[in-house]
Amino acid sequence: MAHLLDAPAAGAAAADWDRRDPREVRRAxxxxxxxxxxxxxxxxxxxxxxxxxxxxxxEDFLLFCQRNPAPCPLIARSDPGDPRLPTLAEDLDIRTxxxxxxxxxxxxxxxxxxxxxxxxxxxxxxxxxxxxxxxxEALLDAGLPLRFLERGSVAGVYVTDIDAKPAGxxxxxxxxxxxxxxxxxxxxxxxVTSRFPNVHGAPVHIGDPAAIGVDLAVKYKNVGDGTxxxxxxPLFWACGLTPQLAVANAKPPFCITHAPSSMLVxxxxxxxxxxx
Amino acid sequence: MAHLLDAPAAGAAAADWDRRDPREVRRAxxxxxxxxxxxxxxxxxxxxxxxxxxxxxxEDFLLFCQRNPAPCPLIARSDPGDPRLPTLAEDLDIRTxxxxxxxxxxxxxxxxxxxxxxxxxxxxxxxxxxxxxxxxEALLDAGLPLRFLERGSVAGVYVTDIDAKPAGxxxxxxxxxxxxxxxxxxxxxxxVTSRFPNVHGAPVHIGDPAAIGVDLAVKYKNVGDGTxxxxxxPLFWACGLTPQLAVANAKPPFCITHAPSSMLVxxxxxxxxxxx
Numbered sequence: 034m035a036h037l038l039d040a041p042a043a044g045a046a047a048a049d050w051d052r053r054d055p056r057e058v059r060r061a062x063x064x065x066x067x068x069x070x071x072x073x074x075x076x077x078x079x080x081x082x083x084x085x086x087x088x089x090x091x092e093d094f095l096l097f098c099q100r101n102p103a104p105c106p107l108i109a110r111s112d113p114g115d116p117r118l119p120t121l122a123e124d125l126d127i128r129t130x131x132x133x134x135x136x137x138x139x140x141x142x143x144x145x146x147x148x149x150x151x152x153x154x155x156x157x158x159x160x161x162x163x164x165x166x167x168x169x170e171a172l173l174d175a176g177l178p179l180r181f182l183e184r185g186s187v188a189g190v191y192v193t194d195i196d197a198k199p200a201g202x203x204x205x206x207x208x209x210x211x212x213x214x215x216x217x218x219x220x221x222x223x224x225v226t227s228r229f230p231n232v233h234g235a236p237v238h239i240g241d242p243a244a245i246g247v248d249l250a251v252k253y254k255n256v257g258d259g260t261x262x263x264x265x266x267p268l269f270w271a272c273g274l275t276p277q278l279a280v281a282n283a284k285p286p287f288c289i290t291h292a293p294s295s296m297l298v299x300x301x302x303x304x305x306x307x308x309x
Numbered sequence: 310m311a312h313l314l315d316a317p318a319a320g321a322a323a324a325d326w327d328r329r330d331p332r333e334v335r336r337a338x339x340x341x342x343x344x345x346x347x348x349x350x351x352x353x354x355x356x357x358x359x360x361x362x363x364x365x366x367x368e369d370f371l372l373f374c375q376r377n378p379a380p381c382p383l384i385a386r387s388d389p390g391d392p393r394l395p396t397l398a399e400d401l402d403i404r405t406x407x408x409x410x411x412x413x414x415x416x417x418x419x420x421x422x423x424x425x426x427x428x429x430x431x432x433x434x435x436x437x438x439x440x441x442x443x444x445x446e447a448l449l450d451a452g453l454p455l456r457f458l459e460r461g462s463v464a465g466v467y468v469t470d471i472d473a474k475p476a477g478x479x480x481x482x483x484x485x486x487x488x489x490x491x492x493x494x495x496x497x498x499x500x501v502t503s504r505f506p507n508v509h510g511a512p513v514h515i516g517d518p519a520a521i522g523v524d525l526a527v528k529y530k531n532v533g534d535g536t537x538x539x540x541x542x543p544l545f546w547a548c549g550l551t552p553q554l555a556v557a558n559a560k561p562p563f564c565i566t567h568a569p570s571s572m573l574v575x576x577x578x579x580x581x582x583x584x585x
């Protein structure tokens with residue numbers, strides 16, 4: 034997997050715009066053809082997972098998020114048909130401001146696009162969910178090593194045998210990401226991420242992977258780094274893949290998400306999400 | 310080991326005084342001959358480990374506490390020769406208000422007494438250190454099981470191979486207490502105890518005992534419960550035995566401590582020690 038922090042600025046020269054400014058990132062997506070990864074862009078700012086669903090699926094999904102706050106930390110929801118999320122950024126237009134989108138019909142992936150203006154519907158409701166980039170920044174700020182970044186990868190992604198709490202038509206297993214730490218760093222990582230409940234919060238599990246039905250060698254779509262060195266403990270955080278699995282199970286007739294690792298970049302500061 | 314919470318009110322009938330009132334507990338020690346354990350007395354109130362040293366040893370010990378805040382969380386220090394600790398209780402007289410005391414000369418235990426008025430010296434400095442009773446109450450309040458209590462024991466006590474930071478003549482190994490938890494409870498226990506840095510705070514280790522030089526079967530003086538059930542992780546907290554070991558190594562000519570499990574009961578509320 035490509036090193037996300039070194040991901041090339043696909044479609045636009047990096048020098049064209051200020052990669053540290055979230056508004057500039059959105060403008061690059063909107064009008065300058067930026068279609069790359071977003072890790073490392075606008076450091077210090079919240080990036081969000083996206084799920085857009087027709088209005089008649091929105092209440093069930095909202096309830097799914099409410100019942101599963103660790104994997105589905107909802108940070109904004111649009112009004113039906115409204116492509117704006119002003120609490121995340123004043124100028125935001127969700128139809129154009131994300132590098133790439135995935136379109137699903139009846140639960141199945143059908144295409145990747147870089148603009149959803151032509152697909153927009155006046156019954157679509159946008160859900161923006163916090164993502165682990167925010168707490169990874171807090172972990173790095175605390176001096177904790179994230180070795181998978183050094184290895185040019187992301188945290189290993191796994192599907193557990195734990196049922197997420199169902200809501201209406203949405204149901205599925207809890208997905209997690211794994212990050213290994215030495216014991217003293219594991220304790221610190223639990224403290225640091227406990228401050229950020231809106232971006233998955235504290236781990237949901239520590240230690241034996243089998244206790245949550247996980248084999249570290251069997252990653253979801255082989256995504257990420259599942260290495261645990263001698264003397265380390267694996268820590269497992271709830272993951273934004275969980276609602277995607279629930280959507281795949283529910284098979285709504287229409288759904289749009291961000292493309293993996295190409296997130297919505299917001300004006301919210303990561304630090305503003307800390308509860309203390 | 311006797312079940313501390315069911316410890317008999319040695320020397321005085323339990324009905325004589327209100328065991329829930331910290332002032333009553335101290336009065337019972339002072340004038341009614343109470344010489345029993347203090348676990349379970351004055352629930353909700355801070356109990357303290359004690360170390361009294363001659364003035365010319367006090368600065369080194371203060372520095373040892375400052376350098377080792379996890380095992381030595383200092384909550385009060387008296388002026389030399391002053392038997393009062395008014396920040397812990399207005400009426401407190403350290404010479405009479407503890408059930409039992411241990412007296413050491415040149416680092417060696419010489420006797421257990423129930424009153425130190427005749428031993429008091431005008432150069433003695435009293436150090437009161439927070440103890441794990443406070444965070445155990447917080448763990449129980451959070452619904453976390455402390456199985457050793459159900460078994461009529463205390464947390465297992467161990468001496469690690471980690472050096473405490475030396476200060477002057479005081480040096481020694483870090484001592485810890487072990488409490489086992491299921492993974493999800495372990496994460497919660499780290500969160501809960503992180504709120505209480507003045508009573509040992511978060512664990513210093515989680516998982517493999519050998520990584521800190523501990524064999525769970527080899528307890529310090531065989532104190533406490535070292536059982537870890539399948540599916541549990543051992544969590545290790547810094548322990549007030551650490552300064553006692555350092556005092557034994559330093560061999561001051563004179564030292565008085567509380568007797569094990571017979572602590573100073575203060576008017577401070579456990580909840581008042583929480584940092585958040």
